[in-house]
Amino acid sequence: MGGRAIPLFKAEKTQVTKNVGIWDVELAEDDCKACGFCSNICPVDVFASREVPNRLGWFSVYVKHEQNCFGCMLCFQICPDFCIDVTAKTRPAAKPGKEKIS
Ligand code: SF4
């Protein structure tokens, strides 16, 4: 086996440098019930809480540090209200001179 297990609801955050900066994390704040599952399960520091309530009256979570996301999808899987979507950013265009010539 190998690799490091990520405990559920890990309070303290780690720092990950691999596969970061390539994910779009979208969170539907109007539908968030502020349960905190996403921010607790995320192994790194991505989410934070709003200081003003959303339309439901909850202090919703929002995406504060998207650049820290490494695409583990735990937040996507745990949100009971399907508020979160994580997708790969569009790849940047190839630099001139680096394109393959077929
Ligand atoms: S996919 Fe979700 S849980 Fe995983 S690192 Fe990104 S924001 Fe955190």
Ligand code: SF4
């Ligand atoms: S898990 Fe979903 S409902 Fe709960 S705080 Fe996160 S986004 Fe909001």
